[in-house]
Amino acid sequence: MTDLTAETRQTDRLDPARANALLAALGRPERLAEGDALPPFFHQIHFWEAQPPEALGRDGHPRTGGLIPDLGLPRRMWAGGALRFLAPLRVGQEAEKRTIRETVAQKTGRTGPLAFVTLRHEIRQDGALCVEERQDLVYREDPTPDAPRPGPPEARRDETEARVACFDSTLLFRYSALTFNGHRIHYDADYAREVEGYADLVVHGPLLAQLLILMAEEQAPLKDFRFRATAPVTLGEEVTLCRDTESAWVRGADGRQCMAAKLGF
Template sequence: MSASDRASTSEVRTERITATTVEAYRGTFAAADAALADVDVLPAAWEGVFFPFDAALADLRPDGTPARDGIIPEIDLPRRMYAGETTEFLRPIRVGDDVTRRASLGSVVAKNGSRGRLVFVDVEREYAVDGETAVRTVWHDVFLDAADPDAPARAPRPDPAVVAEADWQEELTLDARQLFRFSALTFNTHLIHYDRAWARDVEGLPDLLVHGPLTRILLMDVARRNTPGRVPVRLDVRATAPVLVDRLLRIVGRTAGDTTRVTAVDPDDVVLATADIDWEPRA
């Protein structure tokens, strides 16, 4: 892809960080946090609740994800999954700020895996307040071949040491109401989050999938609550296994110096997602 092609695949939008949307997220996923009002600092990663998908219905793929969004080229693979995200926090965003987000296409890499073709796509986003970049993030997606119902399931790989060596942990169980609310907040129409028949029969999952971008925010939220007073400068999230609805999720963490490793594990100690958070050095 040429530099001119990349330059044409971009989008610029401006949106106000409203207390209404902040409260909708807080009241559903972070009720222990204090309510926020104008000029309060937006918690790190909550920018991901804003700038909902806006592809027209005619521009959606059969699975509900955008086929044509002005950024990612059309890819002839039927499944799309969130693989992780790398975020830099450069300055605070506050409730009431008008934020301009520029989204553009990053790398596009095609590979052949043991279960067919894959295309890895990055979307680069910058969130600016008054012309100054506040947050810079790279969203990692992977497009896959159709699921093979006859393919043997991958054996889970428990890692009990992750939990045993943790400094702290929190437990939660996400239900279908919460998945619906996050889909509504972000205008995410991916069927895998609300259509059980699609999730099971087409995607080959046991149940509805928790949104990867939601898991990202939850990992950051738990780390923030358990490391009071620290200011994040970087968040690197990697999704490694499905996070499923109505199943106990444990989020555990361990801090070494100015870095915290946060891990989401299931009741059998299988690692589902990992985040490394770098904090500002202590004074």
């Protein structure tokens, strides 16, 4: 990546072996060859930001400072985002990703100081814009035992289609590896519980979004997908992937809403 403060660029060949590995990890029978269309949101397994150990923060992510400024808040969460699929990305061909830091905002919430960082990603092939993505990140303090914990919203129960999903440690490991995501909440149970305050290993928000996207694609090709994470899903938890004609969501076994998304066809 370049060393600019507010913008970076990467190029990567969209390796079919990597895409087929994700399909296999998700239990899907399809296999891709060079020239095929990359499934939507599979660009997440490309454009790795590979940093040496000394450039990582305590959580396993690249240390903040530069594109994402150091805001003095150690916990990072991918809170949601929005995607526009303008043209298919082609497997086996080189693509360019441009990332722009759009906004940085700080505020105080019920749980203490918060910082919000919005990144915009533009992915092109042969000079044509294929995918636009907004990524919303939240940074916060470490939890304290007496800190208020706002309850998650209740999930809808009026879906037209529903599928049960459960996440084991093998899937979490394979998805972390394929996305080169070093965040320790996904593979280091002691860190997830004792430092970041989760009940167990945490299922990746983008993995939940990916499953909703693939489910929606069975209805029609997606043009837009906007999602928001509202409650964590943890190792071994059974959830229900839901959709209707215009929206999709993830419902926990206790009825809580874990993710909500809007679909555009």
